[in-house]
Amino acid sequence: xxxxxxxxxxxxxxxxxxxxxxxxxxxxxxxxxxxxxxxxxxxxxxxxxxxxxxxxxxxxxxxxxxxxxxxxxxxxxxxxxxxxxxxxxxxxxxxxxxxxxxxxxxxxxxxxxxxxxxxxxxxxxxxxxxxxxxxxxxxxxxxxxxxxxxxxxxxxxxxxxxxxxxxxxxxxxxxxxxxxxxxxxxxxxx
Numbered sequence: 001x002x003x004x005x006x007x008x009x010x011x012x013x014x015x016x017x018x019x020x021x022x023x024x025x026x027x028x029x030x031x032x033x034x035x036x037x038x039x040x041x042x043x044x045x046x047x048x049x050x051x052x053x054x055x056x057x058x059x060x061x062x063x064x065x066x067x068x069x070x071x072x073x074x075x076x077x078x079x080x081x082x083x084x085x086x087x088x089x090x091x092x093x094x095x096x097x098x099x100x101x102x103x104x105x106x107x108x109x110x111x112x113x114x115x116x117x118x119x120x121x122x123x124x125x126x127x128x129x130x131x132x133x134x135x136x137x138x139x140x141x142x143x144x145x146x147x148x149x150x151x152x153x154x155x156x157x158x159x160x161x162x163x164x165x166x167x168x169x170x171x172x173x174x175x176x177x178x179x180x181x182x183x184x185x186x187x188x189x190x
Contacts, residue, residue: 004092004096006086006092006093007089007093007095008096008100010081010086010096011093011094011096011097011099013077014027014074014077014093014097015027015097015100015104017073017076017077018071018073018074021071021072021073023071023072023073023074026071026074027073027074028097028098028101030066030067030070030071030074031066031074031094031098031101033065033066034065034090034094035091035094035095035098037065038091038094041065044061044065045088045091047061048061048062048087048090049087049088055082058082058087059079059082062087062090063075063078066078081093105137107136107138107139108134108136108137108138108139109138109156109157110138110140110154110155110156110157111140111141111143111153111154112126112140112142112143112154113143113144113148113152113154113155113164114145114148114151114152115145115146115148115149115150115165116146117142118142123140123142126154127140130156134156138156140156147166148164148165148166148167149164149169150164150165151165151167151168152164153167
Protein backbone atom coordinates (compact mmCIF):
# COMPACT_ATOMS: atom_id res chain seq x y z
CA UNK A 1 0.00 0.00 0.00
CA UNK A 2 1.21 3.48 -0.89
CA UNK A 3 2.69 5.56 1.97
CA UNK A 4 0.91 8.67 0.68
CA UNK A 5 -2.42 6.88 0.62
CA UNK A 6 -1.92 5.55 4.15
CA UNK A 7 -0.92 8.99 5.41
CA UNK A 8 -3.92 10.63 3.77
CA UNK A 9 -6.38 8.08 5.15
CA UNK A 10 -5.09 8.38 8.70
CA UNK A 11 -4.76 12.17 8.54
CA UNK A 12 -8.28 12.53 7.14
CA UNK A 13 -9.67 10.27 9.86
CA UNK A 14 -7.89 12.29 12.56
CA UNK A 15 -9.11 15.59 11.17
CA UNK A 16 -12.70 14.37 10.87
CA UNK A 17 -12.61 12.93 14.40
CA UNK A 18 -11.07 16.11 15.85
CA UNK A 19 -13.77 18.24 14.17
CA UNK A 20 -16.47 15.87 15.41
CA UNK A 21 -15.11 16.31 18.94
CA UNK A 22 -14.70 20.09 18.43
CA UNK A 23 -11.00 19.72 19.25
CA UNK A 24 -9.55 20.54 15.81
CA UNK A 25 -7.59 23.62 16.90
CA UNK A 26 -6.03 21.82 19.85
CA UNK A 27 -5.12 18.76 17.76
CA UNK A 28 -3.65 21.07 15.10
CA UNK A 29 -1.45 22.73 17.72
CA UNK A 30 -0.39 19.35 19.15
CA UNK A 31 0.50 18.02 15.70
CA UNK A 32 2.66 21.09 15.02
CA UNK A 33 4.44 20.47 18.34
CA UNK A 34 4.94 16.83 17.38
CA UNK A 35 6.51 17.78 14.05
CA UNK A 36 9.02 20.00 15.85
CA UNK A 37 10.17 16.89 17.73
CA UNK A 38 11.03 15.24 14.43
CA UNK A 39 13.36 18.09 13.54
CA UNK A 40 14.64 18.90 17.05
CA UNK A 41 15.16 15.44 18.56
CA UNK A 42 17.85 13.23 17.06
CA UNK A 43 16.69 9.76 16.03
CA UNK A 44 13.06 10.38 17.05
CA UNK A 45 11.75 8.68 13.92
CA UNK A 46 14.15 5.74 14.25
CA UNK A 47 13.10 5.14 17.86
CA UNK A 48 9.43 4.97 16.84
CA UNK A 49 10.23 2.52 14.05
CA UNK A 50 12.36 0.30 16.32
CA UNK A 51 10.45 -2.95 17.03
CA UNK A 52 12.58 -3.60 20.14
CA UNK A 53 11.01 -0.62 21.93
CA UNK A 54 7.79 -1.51 23.72
CA UNK A 55 4.53 0.07 22.57
CA UNK A 56 3.95 1.68 25.99
CA UNK A 57 7.32 3.47 25.72
CA UNK A 58 6.52 4.65 22.21
CA UNK A 59 3.16 5.91 23.46
CA UNK A 60 4.83 7.92 26.24
CA UNK A 61 7.39 9.30 23.80
CA UNK A 62 4.71 10.43 21.34
CA UNK A 63 2.63 11.99 24.13
CA UNK A 64 5.67 13.92 25.34
CA UNK A 65 6.50 15.04 21.80
CA UNK A 66 2.92 16.33 21.40
CA UNK A 67 3.26 18.50 24.49
CA UNK A 68 2.39 16.16 27.35
CA UNK A 69 -1.28 16.40 28.33
CA UNK A 70 -2.87 15.79 24.92
CA UNK A 71 -6.44 15.94 23.66
CA UNK A 72 -8.66 12.85 23.72
CA UNK A 73 -8.99 12.65 19.92
CA UNK A 74 -5.21 12.65 19.48
CA UNK A 75 -4.72 10.21 22.35
CA UNK A 76 -7.19 7.76 20.81
CA UNK A 77 -5.63 8.28 17.39
CA UNK A 78 -2.16 7.47 18.73
CA UNK A 79 -3.52 4.30 20.34
CA UNK A 80 -5.05 3.27 17.01
CA UNK A 81 -1.80 4.00 15.19
CA UNK A 82 0.21 1.90 17.65
CA UNK A 83 -2.35 -0.91 17.54
CA UNK A 84 -2.09 -1.01 13.74
CA UNK A 85 1.73 -0.78 13.88
CA UNK A 86 1.81 2.42 11.83
CA UNK A 87 3.94 4.52 14.20
CA UNK A 88 6.80 4.68 11.67
CA UNK A 89 4.45 6.65 9.39
CA UNK A 90 3.47 9.17 12.06
CA UNK A 91 5.59 11.98 10.63
CA UNK A 92 4.01 11.64 7.19
CA UNK A 93 0.54 11.42 8.70
CA UNK A 94 1.21 14.55 10.77
CA UNK A 95 2.46 16.48 7.72
CA UNK A 96 -0.58 15.41 5.72
CA UNK A 97 -2.86 16.39 8.63
CA UNK A 98 -1.41 19.92 8.56
CA UNK A 99 -2.01 20.16 4.82
CA UNK A 100 -5.61 18.98 5.12
CA UNK A 101 -6.32 21.24 8.10
CA UNK A 102 -4.89 24.31 6.39
CA UNK A 103 -6.83 23.62 3.22
CA UNK A 104 -10.10 23.07 5.10
CA UNK A 105 -9.76 26.22 7.22
CA UNK A 106 -8.17 28.53 4.60
CA UNK A 107 -4.76 28.89 6.20
CA UNK A 108 -1.64 29.75 4.21
CA UNK A 109 1.71 28.70 5.59
CA UNK A 110 4.83 30.73 5.02
CA UNK A 111 8.21 31.84 6.23
CA UNK A 112 9.87 35.23 6.46
CA UNK A 113 13.64 34.92 6.47
CA UNK A 114 15.72 37.95 7.38
CA UNK A 115 19.35 38.57 8.30
CA UNK A 116 18.34 40.00 11.68
CA UNK A 117 15.23 39.68 13.81
CA UNK A 118 12.18 41.54 12.45
CA UNK A 119 10.34 43.78 14.90
CA UNK A 120 6.72 42.96 15.74
CA UNK A 121 5.11 46.00 13.98
CA UNK A 122 6.90 45.25 10.69
CA UNK A 123 6.01 41.57 10.94
CA UNK A 124 2.34 42.39 11.67
CA UNK A 125 2.12 44.87 8.75
CA UNK A 126 3.56 42.34 6.31
CA UNK A 127 1.31 39.56 7.59
CA UNK A 128 -1.79 41.78 7.41
CA UNK A 129 -0.87 42.92 3.91
CA UNK A 130 -0.55 39.35 2.63
CA UNK A 131 -3.78 38.30 4.36
CA UNK A 132 -5.63 41.24 2.78
CA UNK A 133 -4.38 40.26 -0.70
CA UNK A 134 -5.10 36.53 -0.36
CA UNK A 135 -8.22 36.63 1.78
CA UNK A 136 -6.80 33.80 3.86
CA UNK A 137 -5.27 33.51 7.31
CA UNK A 138 -1.48 33.39 7.22
CA UNK A 139 0.79 31.48 9.55
CA UNK A 140 4.10 33.22 8.97
CA UNK A 141 7.13 31.75 10.69
CA UNK A 142 9.98 34.16 11.37
CA UNK A 143 13.50 32.88 10.74
CA UNK A 144 16.88 34.58 10.82
CA UNK A 145 19.74 33.69 8.52
CA UNK A 146 22.76 36.00 8.60
CA UNK A 147 24.04 34.53 5.32
CA UNK A 148 21.43 36.50 3.34
CA UNK A 149 23.28 39.68 4.51
CA UNK A 150 20.17 41.89 4.39
CA UNK A 151 16.77 42.22 2.80
CA UNK A 152 14.40 39.28 3.13
CA UNK A 153 13.11 36.07 1.62
CA UNK A 154 9.37 35.54 1.77
CA UNK A 155 7.92 32.12 1.03
CA UNK A 156 4.16 31.64 1.08
CA UNK A 157 2.87 28.32 -0.17
CA UNK A 158 4.66 27.58 -3.44
CA UNK A 159 5.56 31.24 -4.07
CA UNK A 160 8.95 32.63 -3.13
CA UNK A 161 10.16 36.23 -3.23
CA UNK A 162 13.91 36.52 -2.73
CA UNK A 163 14.80 40.16 -2.05
CA UNK A 164 17.94 39.32 -0.11
CA UNK A 165 21.21 41.17 -0.49
CA UNK A 166 23.04 37.88 -1.11
CA UNK A 167 20.71 37.12 -4.06
CA UNK A 168 21.21 40.60 -5.50
CA UNK A 169 25.00 40.25 -5.18
CA UNK A 170 24.85 36.89 -6.92
CA UNK A 171 22.80 38.40 -9.75
CA UNK A 172 25.34 41.22 -10.15
CA UNK A 173 28.21 38.73 -10.14
CA UNK A 174 26.49 36.63 -12.82
CA UNK A 175 25.86 39.73 -14.94
CA UNK A 176 29.49 40.76 -14.49
CA UNK A 177 30.71 37.31 -15.49
CA UNK A 178 28.43 37.33 -18.53
CA UNK A 179 29.71 40.79 -19.56
CA UNK A 180 33.28 39.62 -19.05
CA UNK A 181 32.64 36.55 -21.23
CA UNK A 182 31.08 38.70 -23.96
CA UNK A 183 34.16 40.97 -23.95
CA UNK A 184 36.44 37.96 -24.30
CA UNK A 185 34.37 36.62 -27.19
CA UNK A 186 34.48 40.01 -28.92
CA UNK A 187 38.28 40.13 -28.57
CA UNK A 188 38.62 36.64 -30.04
CA UNK A 189 36.56 37.65 -33.08
CA UNK A 190 38.89 40.61 -33.78
